[in-house]
Amino acid sequence: MSNVVVLDNGGGLIKAGxxxxxxxxxxxxxxxxxxxxxxxxxxxxxxxxxxxxLTSATLRRPIDRGHLINxxxxxxxxxxxxxxxxxxxxxxxxxxxxxxxxxxxxxxRSVDEIIFEEFNFxxxxxxxSPSLVHLYEASRRxxxxxxxxQCSLVVDSGFSFTHAAPVFQNFTLNxxxxxxxxxxxxxxxxxxxxxxxxxxxxxxxxxIIDDVKEKLCFVSLDVQRDLNLAxxxxxxxxxxxxxxxxxxxxxxxxxxxxxNEANRYQTLNLDHGETDYMERQVVNDKPQDKRNxxxxxxxxxxxxxxxxVPEMIFRPADLGMNQAGLAECIVRAxxxxxxxxxxxxxxxxxxxxxxxxxxxxAQRLEKELRPLVPDEYKLKITTLEDPILGVxxxxxxxxxxxxxxxxxxxxAEYEELGSARCRRRFFH
Numbered sequence: 001m002s003n004v005v006v007l008d009n010g011g012g013l014i015k016a017g018x019x020x021x022x023x024x025x026x027x028x029x030x031x032x033x034x035x036x037x038x039x040x041x042x043x044x045x046x047x048x049x050x051x052x053x054l055t056s057a058t059l060r061r062p063i064d065r066g067h068l069i070n071x072x073x074x075x076x077x078x079x080x081x082x083x084x085x086x087x088x089x090x091x092x093x094x095x096x097x098x099x100x101x102x103x104x105x106x107x108x109r110s111v112d113e114i115i116f117e118e119f120n121f122x123x124x125x126x127x128x129s130p131s132l133v134h135l136y137e138a139s140r141r142x143x144x145x146x147x148x149x150q151c152s153l154v155v156d157s158g159f160s161f162t163h164a165a166p167v168f169q170n171f172t173l174n175x176x177x178x179x180x181x182x183x184x185x186x187x188x189x190x191x192x193x194x195x196x197x198x199x200x201x202x203x204x205x206x207x208i209i210d211d212v213k214e215k216l217c218f219v220s221l222d223v224q225r226d227l228n229l230a231x232x233x234x235x236x237x238x239x240x241x242x243x244x245x246x247x248x249x250x251x252x253x254x255x256x257x258x259x260n261e262a263n264r265y266q267t268l269n270l271d272h273g274e275t276d277y278m279e280r281q282v283v284n285d286k287p288q289d290k291r292n293x294x295x296x297x298x299x300x301x302x303x304x305x306x307x308x309v310p311e312m313i314f315r316p317a318d319l320g321m322n323q324a325g326l327a328e329c330i331v332r333a334x335x336x337x338x339x340x341x342x343x344x345x346x347x348x349x350x351x352x353x354x355x356x357x358x359x360x361x362a363q364r365l366e367k368e369l370r371p372l373v374p375d376e377y378k379l380k381i382t383t384l385e386d387p388i389l390g391v392x393x394x395x396x397x398x399x400x401x402x403x404x405x406x407x408x409x410x411x412a413e414y415e416e417l418g419s420a421r422c423r424r425r426f427f428h
Contacts, residue, residue, distance in 0.1 A: 003018065003019075003088065003092065003093045003094070004018065004019035004020075004093065004094045004095070004096055004399035004400070004404065005017075005018065005019070005082075005086060005088055005090075005093050005094070005095050005096070005121075006018070006019050006024070006096045006392060006395040006396050006399050007078075007081075007095060007096065007097050007098070008024075008098045008129075008391045008392040008395060009030065009063075009074075009097060009098060009099075010030060010063075010098075010158055010159055010160075011030065011061070011063040011064075011065075011066060011158065011159040011160035011183070011185065012029065012030060012158065012159030012160075012184055012185070012354065013027055013028065013029060013030060013159070013354075013388065014026075014027070014028055014029075014030045014044065014077070014081065015027050015388070015389060015391070015392040016028075016081055016085070016086060016392075017086070017392070017396070018086075018396075019096060019395070019396050019398075019399025019400050019404075020396060020399060020400035021396055022393065022396070023389065023393075024389065024392050024396075025085060025086055026044075026045060026081070026085045026086070027388070027389070028044035028045045028047070028048065028081070028085070029044060029047050029048070030044070030061065030062065030063060030074075030077060031044075031047070031059055031060060031061040031062075031077075032044075032059075032060050032073065032076075032077065033047055033054060033057040033058065033059045033060070033207075034057060034058045035052065035053060035054055035055070035056075035057045036055075036056050036057070036058075037053070041060075043076070043077055043080045044077055044080055044081060044085070045084075045085060047207070050252065050253065051252060052252060053246060053248045053252040054207045054208075054252075055205065055208070055245075055246055055248060056204045056205065057204075057206075057207065059206055060073060061073075062074035062077065063160065064160075065160050065161065065181065066100040066160040066161050067100075067103070067104070067107060068103075068107045068110065068111065071110045071111070071113075071114060074114070075114045075118055078114070078119070079119075082119065090119040090120055090121045090122075091120045091121070091122060092122065093121060093122065094121065094122060094123035094124070094125070094399075094404075094405075094408055095115060095121045095123070095124050095125070096124075096125045096126075096127060096395050096398065096399045096404075097111070097115070097124065097125070097126050097127070098126075098127055098128065098129055098132065098391055098395060099111070099126050099127070099128060100128070100129075100160070100161075101128050101129075101130075101163060101165065101172065101174065101177055101179075102174070102177075102179075105419075105420065105423075108126075108419060108423055109419045109420070112124070112414060112419040112422070112423075113419075116411050116414045116415070120411065121411065122410065122411055123405070123408035123409065123410045123411065124408060124409050124414075125398075125399075125404065125407050125408045125409070125426070126423070126426045127394075127395060127398065127426070128165075128172050129154070129156050129163075129165075129352070129391045130154035130156060130163065130165035130167050130172045130177075131167055131170050131171060131172050131394075132390075132391045132392075132393075132394030132395050132398065133154045133156065133167075133350055133352045133384065133390050133391055133394055134146065134152050134154055134167040134170060134350070134394070135170055135394045135397055135398060136384075136390055136391075136393045136394035136397060137152060137350050137382070137384070137390075138150070138152075139397055145344065145347055145348050145380075146348045146350070149344045149348065150168065150169045150170070151166075151167065151168050151169070151341060151344045151345065151348065152166075152167050152344075152345070152348040152349070152350050153165070153166050153167070153330065153333065153334065153345040153346070153348060153349045153350070154166075154167055154172075154350050154352060155326070155330065155349060155350065155351050155352070155353075155356070155365075156352050156353045156391075157183065157184075157313065157326075157351070157352075157353040157354070157355035157356055158183050158184060158353035158354055158355065159183050159184040159185050159354065160183045160184075160185060161179055161180060161181050161182065161183045162179070162180040162182055162183060162313065162326060162329070162353070162355070163177055163178070163179050163180075164177070164178045164326075164329045164330045164332075164333035165177045165178075165333065166333055166334065166336075166337050166341065166345055168337075168341065173337060175336060176333050176334075176336040176337045177333065178329045178330075178332045178333040178336075180313075180316070180323055180324070180326065180329055181323065182312060182313055182316060182321070182323065183353075183355065184210075184213075184354050184355055186312065187213060187217075187309050187310065187312060187313075187355070188206060188209050188210050188213055190309055190312060190319070191209050191212065191213050191217070191305060191309045192205070192206075192209050194305045194308070194309070195209070195212075195300055195302070195305065198300075198305075199300040199301070200245070200298055200300050202245075202300075205245075208245065208246070208254045211253070211254055212243050212254070212302070213309060214357070215243075215256055215262070216241060216243065216256065216262055216302055216306050217305075217306050217307065217309050217310050217358055218265070218306060218307055218310065218358055218359040218360050219307065219310045219311070219314075219358045219359065219360035219361045219363075219364045220307035220310075220311065220360065220364070221360055221363055221364055221367065223307070223311065225268075226239065226268070226304070226307055227304060229268070230303040230304035237303055238264040238265050238267065238268070239264075239265050239302075239303045239304065239306055239307075240261070240301055240302070240303045241256065241257070241258065241261045241262040241264075241301065241302060241303075241306075242256070242257040242258065242261070242299050242300070242301050242302075243255070243256055243257065243299060243300060243301075243302065244256075244257050244298075244299040245298045245299060245300075247298075257299060265306070310355070310358045310361070313325070313326050313355060314326055314327065314364060314365075314368055325368065326365060326368070327365060327368035327369045327372055328372065330349065330369060331369070331372045331373070333345075334346060342374075342377065343376075343377045343378070346373055346377045346378065346379050346380075347377070347378045347379065347380045348380065348382075349379075349380065349381045349382065350382050350383075350384065351365075351381060351382065351383040351384065351387060352384045352387045352390040352391060353387055353388075354387065354388050356383055356384075356387045357387055357388070361383070362381045362382075362383050365381055366379060366381050369381075407425070409422040409425055
């Protein structure tokens with residue numbers, strides 16, 4: 001097919017580019033924001049500019065809890081993307097779009113309207129994330145279990161929610177999917193509350209606290225031990241580190257004050273031979289020379305918050321949430337499938353989504369899962385090499401396959417049959 005645009009439209013980030021390529025052209029926030037000092041709303045890539053001070057910016061997102069709640073805003077973000085970043089001509093392009101599982105028909109209808117009536121794309125294919133991750137993982141290891149058995153369990157923990165989804169022969173088994181209403185946004189909000197309660201009010205600082213979370217949070221392998229360590233005073237507390245807020249004059253972005261201090265906690269697990277436990281997160285965050293820094297500005301320290309925030313995914317009940325943790329969620333997803341698939345599913349768990357980037361995520365998940373899984377089953381958890389791009393790469397592979405054109409719904413079919421009948425082709 002001529003030109004296929006692959007659009008992984010996440011609640012936090014949009015990943016977009018051309019089918020057949022390894023990496024997307026752009027990865028930008030799926031939101032618009034207005035700094036207090038400005039009358040202009042900034043879109044997508046404009047929010048990533050190093051010169052923009054987004055302190056206390058007003059934020060609007062088109063997607064909430066995985067559901068599209070503001071189609072007009074989404075449409076304007078896509079228009080900016082297609083025109084300025086991808087520089088494509090929709091009427092001569094096909095679109096592969098990702099959509100969350102169990103999207104309501106009313107939302108599907110408004111998405112189809114935007115694609116065919118506003119942008120006039122010539123064809124559309126809608127895919128769900130787990131099947132694309134499965135496809136990508138199977139293609140990366142053609143002789144591996146996922147490829148041979150054509151079966152895997154995809155755990156997708158992103159901005160809006162976390163899914164455990166069994167995939168069989170490239171189709172997501174909807175009856176086996178288990179969802180937790182916990183994602184990166186909830187973790188950021190929890191971190192905002194902890195910091196605001198203990199040190200400085202950051203309730204309006206979504207961008208800054210996102211940055212703090214990504215640079216400083218990790219998953220604890222032994223919560224009780226780490227809680228005891230976090231109680232130690234002063235320099236004995238190897239979890240303590242300091243984050244400096246932007247001052248809007250000399251630097252527009254916040255940063256970690258002393259990266260060496262932030263990385264001290266890695267020594268915690270090295271004595272257990274778990275050297276790879278922390279390799280993903282090495283804070284290297286020096287915006288400018290220390291001598292030029294005025295240390296009277298606002299800064300705050302973190303210690304136990306660093307692991308208490310990701311802990312929500314494993315123990316939501318400890319925070320008063322009436323939900324099972326991730327390990328239990330996975331077991332329920334497997335148990336709702338045919339028993340013949342159980343051993344294969346446990347041996348082919350694939351992690352994707354931004355939250356799986358927390359150091360220690362896979363090790364902790366294995367530690368929690370092992371006691372819940374029958375002893376005769378092997379347990380193997382694989383994290384995608386780039387968990388944020390896994391879905392997009394699967395989409396790019398699919399878009400370049402020879403059958404792709406026959407899988408799409410064309411604009412003519414949409415106009416003749418309407419949204420609901422066209423959607424049946426996508427097996428959701």
